[in-house]
Amino acid sequence: MKISELKNYSYKLNFKQSPVAVNIGAITGIDNKVDEFVKHRFEKEKQTKLQLLSSAVYDRFTKSCNAKINEIEKFKQPYNKANMLKSVASSYYQGGDVEKAGVILAQAFNALDKEEPYRQNEIKSFIESKENKKILEDFFYCSNNIKAKYFVMKSLNKLDNPYYLPIAEAVCDCDSQRVAPNDKKTIYEAKLFLNRYYDLNMIYSYIDENDNYKIGALNLLSKWGLEKHQKLPQKLFDDENEYVYAKARQTESNLKRASNFIDIEDDNFEPNRLLPEKNEMPDRIKLLKYIEENKDRDVDINSIKQLGQVGITIREAQAVRPQKDKQYSRYEAAKAEAFLKIVLRGNIKKSYL
């Protein structure tokens, strides 16, 4: 080889030293031995370790699940709580304790949140159930516990559902066939509830017809009216009929004192009334048919009053409407009161009749 070629060769090869790693472990076979040793030891301990690990994972799952279960507040949703209270009320009712059933059902209504999302239909059928109505009707029939009745009526007023208006009406009417006597505070609460739905100012348009309407209207106002309705009796202060005048004075004073009552502190109430064998609302269709068929002669006053308690349609209003040309009589005035009740309940304007 020529020197010149050698120079070129050395240039190409580049004699700069690079480090060479010598793996002693691999050369001596120690690495393999270590691997084998580790493998052996690992296999030996693997099962125990695996069990420990998986039970730890399982424990973690179970613990977190149980924590979730324990943390569930079943009654965080008002509907669930109300439902539970309703079940309690039902079982008291079935056991014959109507008073507790009524009180607890009212508390179930208090527990409800009517705006609870996704539950609107459930809540509606929860409130408007026949069983509930029966419990509360029987409660107001039996109970002489003034405090309990005030509590239940206040809850119904707060619930603000027209389904229970008939109960409030019976309380306002002091209808002994349907409710045991109530105190003024409860009656006032029932009046507030009624007046959310019935516009008593509608009565104004009817009182000019004759004395029967005037007396009927005054009687109804005494029962259902609030302080704000004093204007109507005042309008009759210059009436020619002395009886109407006296009634108007009396009604005005009743309305003035509507919310004037004293709290009862005594908890000793009279024993509760026993439930009648049949305590049902009168049948509207039968009543209407009976009154219409016997229109030419005086139908018994009780049927007129009963239709006044349940009627809602124009036809029912017409059936009990007092005659225009008749002079004042208790019978005709009772018809006027029943007529006005139906008008208010059905929101029937004079022009419809």
Next chain:
Amino acid sequence: MKISFKSQTDNLEKHVNQLMRENYAALENDVINNCSKNIENKYKSEFDFKLRKVENMPGNKDLVSILGSLKEAYQQSGLNKDVECIDNQIKKLDLQA
């Protein structure tokens, strides 16, 4: 020529422990991922079912809440004897809890 030694054969114990650790780490990772998945697949629906069932079965805390409501209603209704009974019940449940 520079020569470097890749492994320290005189420190075998350290080497072995390191390898064991590496293997365990891999095993742990494997078990936690797969096991969790398996458990979830196997028991999740069962758990959800249990959860739904429990929602309708009141525990002590729930009973206290219901009894509290009853107490309030009875208090306002003048049913004083029943209020006392409920107070005793609530105390009992509180003790149990």
